[in-house]
Amino acid sequence: MRRSYAAEFAGSAFLLATVVGSGIMGERLAGGNTALALLANALATGAGLYALILSLGPISGAHFNPAVSLVMAVRGELPWRALPGYAIAQTFGALLGVWTAHFMFALPLWQLSHKLRPGVSLMAAEFVATIGLLGVILGVSRHRPHAVPDAVAAYIVAAYWFTASTSFANPAVTLARMLTDTFSGIAPASAPGFIAAQLLAALCVAAGLRLSASRCSGRI
Amino acid sequence: MRRSYAAEFAGSAFLLATVVGSGIMGERLAGGNTALALLANALATGAGLYALILSLGPISGAHFNPAVSLVMAVRGELPWRALPGYAIAQTFGALLGVWTAHFMFALPLWQLSHKLRPGVSLMAAEFVATIGLLGVILGVSRHRPHAVPDAVAAYIVAAYWFTASTSFANPAVTLARMLTDTFSGIAPASAPGFIAAQLLAALCVAAGLRLSASRCSGRI
Amino acid sequence: MRRSYAAEFAGSAFLLATVVGSGIMGERLAGGNTALALLANALATGAGLYALILSLGPISGAHFNPAVSLVMAVRGELPWRALPGYAIAQTFGALLGVWTAHFMFALPLWQLSHKLRPGVSLMAAEFVATIGLLGVILGVSRHRPHAVPDAVAAYIVAAYWFTASTSFANPAVTLARMLTDTFSGIAPASAPGFIAAQLLAALCVAAGLRLSASRCSGRI
Amino acid sequence: MRRSYAAEFAGSAFLLATVVGSGIMGERLAGGNTALALLANALATGAGLYALILSLGPISGAHFNPAVSLVMAVRGELPWRALPGYAIAQTFGALLGVWTAHFMFALPLWQLSHKLRPGVSLMAAEFVATIGLLGVILGVSRHRPHAVPDAVAAYIVAAYWFTASTSFANPAVTLARMLTDTFSGIAPASAPGFIAAQLLAALCVAAGLRLSASRCSGRI
Numbered sequence: 065m066r067r068s069y070a071a072e073f074a075g076s077a078f079l080l081a082t083v084v085g086s087g088i089m090g091e092r093l094a095g096g097n098t099a100l101a102l103l104a105n106a107l108a109t110g111a112g113l114y115a116l117i118l119s120l121g122p123i124s125g126a127h128f129n130p131a132v133s134l135v136m137a138v139r140g141e142l143p144w145r146a147l148p149g150y151a152i153a154q155t156f157g158a159l160l161g162v163w164t165a166h167f168m169f170a171l172p173l174w175q176l177s178h179k180l181r182p183g184v185s186l187m188a189a190e191f192v193a194t195i196g197l198l199g200v201i202l203g204v205s206r207h208r209p210h211a212v213p214d215a216v217a218a219y220i221v222a223a224y225w226f227t228a229s230t231s232f233a234n235p236a237v238t239l240a241r242m243l244t245d246t247f248s249g250i251a252p253a254s255a256p257g258f259i260a261a262q263l264l265a266a267l268c269v270a271a272g273l274r275l276s277a278s279r280c281s282g283r284i
Numbered sequence: 285m286r287r288s289y290a291a292e293f294a295g296s297a298f299l300l301a302t303v304v305g306s307g308i309m310g311e312r313l314a315g316g317n318t319a320l321a322l323l324a325n326a327l328a329t330g331a332g333l334y335a336l337i338l339s340l341g342p343i344s345g346a347h348f349n350p351a352v353s354l355v356m357a358v359r360g361e362l363p364w365r366a367l368p369g370y371a372i373a374q375t376f377g378a379l380l381g382v383w384t385a386h387f388m389f390a391l392p393l394w395q396l397s398h399k400l401r402p403g404v405s406l407m408a409a410e411f412v413a414t415i416g417l418l419g420v421i422l423g424v425s426r427h428r429p430h431a432v433p434d435a436v437a438a439y440i441v442a443a444y445w446f447t448a449s450t451s452f453a454n455p456a457v458t459l460a461r462m463l464t465d466t467f468s469g470i471a472p473a474s475a476p477g478f479i480a481a482q483l484l485a486a487l488c489v490a491a492g493l494r495l496s497a498s499r500c501s502g503r504i
Numbered sequence: 505m506r507r508s509y510a511a512e513f514a515g516s517a518f519l520l521a522t523v524v525g526s527g528i529m530g531e532r533l534a535g536g537n538t539a540l541a542l543l544a545n546a547l548a549t550g551a552g553l554y555a556l557i558l559s560l561g562p563i564s565g566a567h568f569n570p571a572v573s574l575v576m577a578v579r580g581e582l583p584w585r586a587l588p589g590y591a592i593a594q595t596f597g598a599l600l601g602v603w604t605a606h607f608m609f610a611l612p613l614w615q616l617s618h619k620l621r622p623g624v625s626l627m628a629a630e631f632v633a634t635i636g637l638l639g640v641i642l643g644v645s646r647h648r649p650h651a652v653p654d655a656v657a658a659y660i661v662a663a664y665w666f667t668a669s670t671s672f673a674n675p676a677v678t679l680a681r682m683l684t685d686t687f688s689g690i691a692p693a694s695a696p697g698f699i700a701a702q703l704l705a706a707l708c709v710a711a712g713l714r715l716s717a718s719r720c721s722g723r724i
Numbered sequence: 725m726r727r728s729y730a731a732e733f734a735g736s737a738f739l740l741a742t743v744v745g746s747g748i749m750g751e752r753l754a755g756g757n758t759a760l761a762l763l764a765n766a767l768a769t770g771a772g773l774y775a776l777i778l779s780l781g782p783i784s785g786a787h788f789n790p791a792v793s794l795v796m797a798v799r800g801e802l803p804w805r806a807l808p809g810y811a812i813a814q815t816f817g818a819l820l821g822v823w824t825a826h827f828m829f830a831l832p833l834w835q836l837s838h839k840l841r842p843g844v845s846l847m848a849a850e851f852v853a854t855i856g857l858l859g860v861i862l863g864v865s866r867h868r869p870h871a872v873p874d875a876v877a878a879y880i881v882a883a884y885w886f887t888a889s890t891s892f893a894n895p896a897v898t899l900a901r902m903l904t905d906t907f908s909g910i911a912p913a914s915a916p917g918f919i920a921a922q923l924l925a926a927l928c929v930a931a932g933l934r935l936s937a938s939r940c941s942g943r944i
Contacts, residue, residue: 085886093759099313099320100759104885112882118875119863168888170845185390203339215338222332225324226305228388319533319540405610423559435558442552446525448608539753539760625830643779655778662772666745668828
């Protein structure tokens with residue numbers, strides 16, 4: 065189990081370094097063209113996530129996301145007692161990743177985002193983004209587990225663009241992105257709404273799984 | 285069969301949320317650079333479609349497209365009596381997807397597109413786009429069924445760019461895109477021509493399949 | 505063999521429609537930003553080629569390129585007597601593809617390119633591009649034949665950017681691109697140099713194959 | 725072993741032609757938009773690397789990188805006596821690749837870069853980039869060796885964007901890029917810091933491998 069925690073920690077650190085670092089690079093080079101910065105940010109995140117899931121999936125499942133770990137616990141693929149450790153490793157890994165990005169780009173390590181992402185529509189976008197992410201993971205892992213890295217990476221590239229919130233879809237990532245006042249940051253005032261929407265989506269998916277499981281056992 | 289309808293409904297909803305949502309995001313951020321908006325739109329659609337076909341393909345075949353369902357019925361891979369249900373689920377799913385995108389981007393839910401896409405050349409483009417899509421699906425599903433998600437997603441990315449109409453290639457999607465006055469919309473006046481070209485392509489492919497099937501049985 | 509010729513014809517037509525069509529679309533939308541037009545052109549060509557090789561590979565080998573067919577004949581994977589038919593089908597398919605693109609974009613069907621691509625460096629680029637393409641096909645088809653579509657598509661995306669000539673690497677494609685006065689065209693005055701470089705590369709690779717084959721048999 | 729050296733030489737040559745050539749093309753066409761030039765550079769490098777690893781992996785392992793060869797020697801997958809030959813082939817191949825790119829773009833063959841890439845943060849970025857690259861190679865090759873080309877290519881695309889140094893992560897490549905005064909060059913004054921960071925990362929990974937190997941054997 066210690067190897068799993070280490071994998072979740074390292075993977076979340078690299079993931080956040082990728083998200084935050086590519087956001088900084090994109091914003092610096094794009095000269096005000098936000099579409100180009102987001103394109104680089106989305107492609108880098110998708111490509112990095114793909115490499116990370118391929119590398120660490122066999123060790124820990126490569127969740128890097130407490131919402132995913134929660135659903136995996138409901139599904140019986142992660143022991144419940146491992147859930148807190150996963151969530152803690154993911155959150156601290158994500159923080160380390162943010163600071164690594166700041167250090168590489170010679171920025172102050174400690175920052176607080178001022179980018180407000182307010183309103184019901186963005187919370188709805190996070191709900192949709194998380195439902196989609198969990199649906200893709202559950203759907204693909206059941207029938208074609210080897211394609212999970214491909215499917216998750218592709219989904220995230222799409223979700224950066226089709227959700228109005230650019231698809232955080234991950235409570236640990238949302239917490240960590242509060243601590244960067246760069247392209248990918250989120251103001252602490254906006255984070256609770258995002259996290260609530262993400263957890264609500266995870267609970268809905270978990271409830272749906274429970275329901276369909278009880279129906280199936282009812283048939284037997 | 286109810287699970288199949290639900291999968292077609294959900295998949296079409298996510299597909300349209302992706303097409304319309306990424307179009308809105310692209311247009312908002314690209315600052316008038318239509319090439320950049322279309323690039324984001326194409327990559328997001330291809331990536332999203334890939335994740336959706338991988339997720340839902342094992343349940344319903346992941347058509348999300350009445351033209352595809354028609355050809356699959358001709359080929360004997362979908363029972364004819366399921367065809368109306370598939371088409372209805374696809375169309376209403378697509379509508380829900382458009383409204384989801386509008387809601388996420390805080391736009392009025394009900395819209396009608398004013399973007400005219402007129403003329404014989406665009407109808408020819410839709411004919412070519414649909415022939416190509418169906419050809420790719422039939423060709424790849426025969427010899428390498430596991431690569432269908434990859435091939436369809438790649439084809440759609442290409443077809444966004446090489447067809448003058450940006451490749452709708454899907455009657456349910458065309459209907460739904462009438463109801464968004466954003467980047468990916470189509471004015472109701474132009475939709476019938478697009479749908480006619482798409483159905484004509486589907487009928488040509490279906491006739492070709494019948495012909496080659498009768499030839500083959502003739503040989504036996 | 506007739507099915508193979510038909511597959512080479514149809515595939516080359518779709519390939520050229522993709523190359524020329526996405527070039528037109530890219531140039532129209534990019535507003536003078538050639539990098540963006542070439543990016544769209546490269547990604548569309550790579551994605552389209554991937555879908556085409558997956559679809560038609562099992563029928564004809566999906567060469568769409570006389571230089572590839574020549575090397576395959578040397579390698580014994582294509583009967584020598586089929587080589588002329590392949591080359592003719594590829595060339596006429598490519599022409600049909602160019603005209604299809606023109607028709608979809610409502611341009612005059614008959615055009616002659618005025619885009620000069622002169623000089624020894626561009627011929628050297630075509631030589632390098634073709635050597636690389638043939639090397640990738642031979643290397644990957646020997647050890648991982650299922651990955652040929654992926655490898656060829658990826659190579660072409662790279663070669664659009666790293667060769668100064670944007671990597672035609674295909675005599676049939678070069679002939680057809682003389683007939684479009686759009687983004688992807690080549691003036692008839694420059695085409696012979698390109699084709700000579702491509703054929704020289706094919707002959708070098710063929711000679712290398714012969715040499716190593718005779719060495720191997722010499723060892724036995 | 726001679727075939728392996730030849731494969732490392734040829735692969736490194738094509739890799740550097742891709743990195744330097746696509747950088748020149750990107751800078752020429754992007755009209756001052758560095759984000760667009762880097763996007764083309766990153767995608768071309770990732771796509772080219774993917775094709776090269778697929779083509780040459782079965783012959784030499786497709787390292788193209790002395791840091792990778794060192795780690796493979798520690799892991800016992802490359803004989804120690806082959807390491808100098810690998811490093812020499814990689815370095816001279818990389819030089820040939822730079823000159824090939826210059827020749828294709830009609831530039832003077834001999835150049836020295838004036839692009840300073842100074843400072844501790846960029847060295848830290850190279851350390852992170854190399855750790856990540858080696859981690860991805862080790863992680864993926866253990867459990868899913870067939871996915872190594874995909875994972876490495878995706879990682880490099882991401883690392884171009886998320887590391888402040890655009891991720892050289894390769895001592896042979898760093899040496900060769902001193903000799904091009906174009907987009908992808910590095911001034912000779914900055915190269916030693918980059919190479920030191922890369923080698924330090926390789927030594928850390930090698931030490932980690934040794935440590936875990938001795939622990940494992942200790943358990944037995």
